[in-house]
Amino acid sequence: MIVWQYIRSVLFIAQMYVMLAVYAIVGLPYALIGGRSAAIHVCRGYCKWVCWTAGWMVGIKTEYRGEIPTGDVLIAAKHQSFFDILMIYAAIPRGKFIMKKELVWTPFVGWYAWMIGCVPVDRGKRGAAIKGMLEQAKDARFAGGQLVIFAQGTRVAAGAKKPYKIGAGALYNELGLPCVPAATNVGVFWPRHAVLRKPGLAVVEFLPQIAPGMAMGEYMKVIEAQIETASDKLMAEAGLKIG
Template sequence: MTAVRSLLFNIAFFSWTTVACIGLLWMLLLPRRQMVRVVTWYMGTIHFLERTILGLDYEVRGRENLPKSGCFILAAKHQSAWETMKLHLLIEDPAVILKRELLFVPIWGWYAAKARMISVDRSARGRAIASMVEGAERVKSEGRPIVIFPQGTRTAVGRYLPYRVGVAVLYRDLDVPIVPMALNSGVYWARRSFKKHAGKIVVEFLPPIEPGLGRDAVLAELENKLEAATDRLVMEAGGPPTERPVKVPREDAAATVP
């Protein structure tokens, strides 16, 4: 039954997305904020397909931890494509940090550019973080939230990837709070998997990390809080906890060097 539901959903999703992307091209002529409202409506229709075809719904916890106004950094776990299609439903007018190459995807990239997302050219190396900060400063001046996936890519449930320094640089340079966003979407909608399972995905906003910490301190606090909350949600859904590497104390590590 899961395979049949997944097949029907994929047919409906890709068919409707193709129709919407082409049929809504006129949105590119609208002011940016009005276009974003239509994009948010489209995301709601995808949720409708998930709920009616897959039997997949979601629950949001911790909304009280979101700042009421102004810019903040939403540091989100990234387990599947599911959460990328819910960001506009979860927070208002987010600016997502994404790979610059995505802006060159036909039609989709036009919408992303019009929505003024923050693109990063990873091939530029030294310039990548600088361009990310420049884009983030523009977004801060607009009072919009910034979404970053601190591990840099989708990470399968139970797998560990280190947190990258970019989120700490934004935190330092923008002087705004970080709100960690935990979830368990990968249990139901696995990375690179055809099958999508019925159930209820949980998204949880954790208490903000206020400005003022150093780079290493904020990275450690973000990782510890976000991984612990994600493991709790994943295990609630019957998934495995993350196997994090054991950190060797400096003196022990030095002793192992011949």
């Protein structure tokens, strides 16, 4: 059985990258002519494709809980694997991400990241990186929509603990937007450094909105407590022993 699941996983991963190229190339004229909205449509189409094929090819079903944000908000999310990026983007109508600068030069991904208004950050420069991130996040060309930041700054394996980065607090403080924390358990089924995809129910849970105006220190404590508590609950529900 495990051998068959590995085979299914390899086939799933292969088609996922083939379809990334297909969506990117076929959709490029449409995105260039239609602008940001068209590029978002192409990206969401691809994300929905991967979520759909994950269900029947490797047995990873998807579910959203809570109220999916549709207005202008900051989403501070848990990040466990590539799949939570896809699930979040498939759900929100006008999403964009804070992302590491190296991805700008990635074929296909970099093209569309620029077109939908993603904000590249040089994570090695700390203070300068935060300043640049804030300036780009307020760029009028990409105003409006849902800005997603992974609050721990990187992928964190299911069940592991890492500190939350100040970037999520700086954006909340500077932009004056409400924040929607987002929890997940996707790393239980789609590990960050593994080929095997395990069947199960992958969940992204959008937690109650936090109004703007909270002191940054208090805000950081609140989002960490909410996201970690909800994610631990989802992972325990998926069968992972926490702690």
